[in-house]
Amino acid sequence: MIRVNLFKRLGIHTLFFSSKDKRLASSIKLIIGRKPLNLSLYRLALTPSGLGEETAKGFKISNERLEFLGDAILGSVIAEHLFKKFPYRDEGFLTETRSKLVNRETLNEIGIKIGLKNTLEQVVSTRQFIGNKSLFGDILEAFVGAVYLDRGYKFAQKLILQRILLHMNVEEMISTVTNYKSKIIEWAQKESKMVEYRVLRVNGNQRFKEFVVELNIDGEAMAQGKGGTKKKAEQEASKNACEVLGIPI
Amino acid sequence: MIRVNLFKRLGIHTLFFSSKDKRLASSIKLIIGRKPLNLSLYRLALTPSGLGEETAKGFKISNERLEFLGDAILGSVIAEHLFKKFPYRDEGFLTETRSKLVNRETLNEIGIKIGLKNTLEQVVSTRQFIGNKSLFGDILEAFVGAVYLDRGYKFAQKLILQRILLHMNVEEMISTVTNYKSKIIEWAQKESKMVEYRVLRVNGNQRFKEFVVELNIDGEAMAQGKGGTKKKAEQEASKNACEVLGIPI
Numbered sequence: 417m418i419r420v421n422l423f424k425r426l427g428i429h430t431l432f433f434s435s436k437d438k439r440l441a442s443s444i445k446l447i448i449g450r451k452p453l454n455l456s457l458y459r460l461a462l463t464p465s466g467l468g469e470e471t472a473k474g475f476k477i478s479n480e481r482l483e484f485l486g487d488a489i490l491g492s493v494i495a496e497h498l499f500k501k502f503p504y505r506d507e508g509f510l511t512e513t514r515s516k517l518v519n520r521e522t523l524n525e526i527g528i529k530i531g532l533k534n535t536l537e538q539v540v541s542t543r544q545f546i547g548n549k550s551l552f553g554d555i556l557e558a559f560v561g562a563v564y565l566d567r568g569y570k571f572a573q574k575l576i577l578q579r580i581l582l583h584m585n586v587e588e589m590i591s592t593v594t595n596y597k598s599k600i601i602e603w604a605q606k607e608s609k610m611v612e613y614r615v616l617r618v619n620g621n622q623r624f625k626e627f628v629v630e631l632n633i634d635g636e637a638m639a640q641g642k643g644g645t646k647k648k649a650e651q652e653a654s655k656n657a658c659e660v661l662g663i664p665i
Numbered sequence: 666m667i668r669v670n671l672f673k674r675l676g677i678h679t680l681f682f683s684s685k686d687k688r689l690a691s692s693i694k695l696i697i698g699r700k701p702l703n704l705s706l707y708r709l710a711l712t713p714s715g716l717g718e719e720t721a722k723g724f725k726i727s728n729e730r731l732e733f734l735g736d737a738i739l740g741s742v743i744a745e746h747l748f749k750k751f752p753y754r755d756e757g758f759l760t761e762t763r764s765k766l767v768n769r770e771t772l773n774e775i776g777i778k779i780g781l782k783n784t785l786e787q788v789v790s791t792r793q794f795i796g797n798k799s800l801f802g803d804i805l806e807a808f809v810g811a812v813y814l815d816r817g818y819k820f821a822q823k824l825i826l827q828r829i830l831l832h833m834n835v836e837e838m839i840s841t842v843t844n845y846k847s848k849i850i851e852w853a854q855k856e857s858k859m860v861e862y863r864v865l866r867v868n869g870n871q872r873f874k875e876f877v878v879e880l881n882i883d884g885e886a887m888a889q890g891k892g893g894t895k896k897k898a899e900q901e902a903s904k905n906a907c908e909v910l911g912i913p914i
Contacts, residue, residue: 464873465893476755481748484756488744495737496813499730506725507733547869564745569818620796624713639909644714660888660909 424453436538443535447559448575454566457482461558462532462539464551479558486561489569490518493576501586508648516589517581520550526583527552532559556580596654600631603663609633613650616640629653673702685787692784696808697824703815706731710807711781711788713800728807735810738818739767742825750835757897765838766830769799775832776801781808805829845903849880852912858882862899865889878902 430451433441437455444452452458465478494517498510516522527533532552536542545551560580564572604611612632619626629649631639639660641652657663672678679700682690686704693701701707714727743766747759765771776782781801785791794800809829813821853860861881868875878898880888888909890901906912 480756481754481759484759485741485744485748488741492734492737492741495734499734499810507729510730510733544870545873548873548875561748621793624794624797624800640911656909659905662889 427451440535440538443531443538447531447535447579448563448567449579450567450571452566457562457566458559459539461486461555461562462536464545464548464554479555482558482561483554484561485564486557486559487518489564489572490557490560490576490580493573494518494581496573497577497581513586513590517584517586520553522584523553523556524550525552526580527556527559529583530556530579532556596651596658599663600654600657603661604633610635613653615646615649631657633657676700689784689787692780692787696780696784696828697812697816698828699816699820701815706811706815707808708788710735710804710811711785713794713797713803728804731807731810732803733810734813735806735808736767738813738821739806739809739825739829742822743767743830745822746826746830762835762839766833766835769802771833772802772805773799774801775829776805776808778832779805779828781805845900845907848912849903849906852910853882859884862902864895864898880906882906 430438430441433455440459441452441455444455444458460477461479461482463477463479465476465480491514494514495510498513502510502513532555533542536552536555542551548554560572560576563575600611603609610633612635614630614632616628616630619628625644627643627646627649629641629643629646629652630637631641631650631653639653639656641649641654641656643649643652679687679690682704689708690701690704693704693707709726710728710731712726712728714725714729740763743763744759747762751759751762781804782791785801785804791800797803809821809825812824850860852858859882861884863879863881865877865879868877874893876892876895876898878890878892878895878901879886880890880899880902888902888905890898890903890905892898892901
């Protein structure tokens with residue numbers, strides 16, 4: 417293991433690269449700042465799900481597994497960043513802010529900005545993916561997974577903070593904290609529906625409380641929410657109802 | 666920074682520990698295998714949300730922020746573990762398996778098993794938290810967050826794999842993969858409701874497809890789901906409906 421790594425760190429493996437491999441490796445270097453040690457990881461990250469070859473047993477090789485891994489790494493790096501950046505904000509704020517930062521649309525834009533489109537075009541024509549709106553967001557996540565496997569957590573963390581987070585306007589996203597309850601009330605007024613929030617039960621004791629709130633629309637239960645305060649539970653229920661009703665958030 | 670760390674690594678800071686601190690530090694050592702460098706992180710992890718003091722500005726100090734961080738670290742370590750353990754399973758399986766492993770109930774049991782109850786009792790009486798069923802799961806997550814901040818990613822990873830995952834019966838959890846669609850159909854039969862799955866639209870082109878399925882109950886839209894196949898989209902819609910209808914999963 418150590419010998420293989422040394423071999424790679426010295427760059428000896430690149431002697432066996434085809435000219436296509438070399439081009440791919442340099443364009444990855446432009447994104448991550450270093451030459452890739454294991455090029456095949458990055459090649460996998462650049463394999464969108466529609467494209468992967470099918471193996472004998474019907475298992476499709478694509479970047480979706482790497483996307484799962486990269487999503488998790490991205491989540492924990494951003495979690496730590498927000499944890500340290502906002503020492504006086506509660507976990508609800510942190511969760512909300514993270515999910516705003518790591519949404520499909522933002523990731524897709526960033527993927528294009530940091531050059532994944534150019535890189536993908538070296539491997540395959542991107543025309544065939546016109547219908548796929550989260551193509552570069554998915555590739556970005558898979559790419560983070562590849563970087564993590566290739567170079568470890570600290571390297572991936574640095575990449576995320578210095579090259580990805582850079583494109584996220586944290587301050588702006590925070591100022592648009594979504595008030596789900598007001599979304600529901602607005603919607604109800606427009607649709608002339610009756611909205612009612614009802615506390616179903618309160619779990620716990622004096623020290624620890626959990627409210628369970630039900631959101632009724634025209635007398636019919638639409639969604640539930642839980643939280644340490646009635647307000648939080650109502651927000652949660654409203655958020656769920658937005659999803660059910662397809663109200664854009 | 667380096668000087669402080671050296672100071673701590675040599676254990677000089679423990680000379681100033683009260684006897685209570687010393688007891689707490691040794692009981693943490695029993696769990697993580699090393700003496701804590703920054704004891705206050707662990708003390709924070711052992712501060713359940715009902716208990717925290719309120720600061721001047723109404724901000725409550727509790728372990729909830731650490732829980733947010735620990736949850737993310739736990740998520741990415743388990744993601745990598747599953748990614749490597751199951752090289753031939755798709756991302757749907759990986760996501761599903763992870764959310765089964767990292768559920769409140771399991772974490773709570775593990776928290777007690779690895780000794781967090783004993784540790785917490787050194788700081789505060791646990792009687793007052795009887796209503797809180799996820800007390801030790803929450804503390805476990807916060808504890809992971811504290812370990813990560815105290816000793817870094819690799820150390821936290823080792824702890825999770827060697828001391829937490831050990832108590833998770835991965836094989837057993839996998840064999841009980843939830844079929845959400847059958848849950849919904851069972852429920853509908855019991856409640857004499859009509860269930861209908863309807864493909865709303867198909868996004869994408871020949872190469873890339875995304876199905877959007879709506880689940881109707883008695884002719885009313887209840888939930889939607891998206892996926893690369895009709896089956897996946899139906900599962901997703903059923904899962905969402907289970908949440909809305911409060912069907913236990």
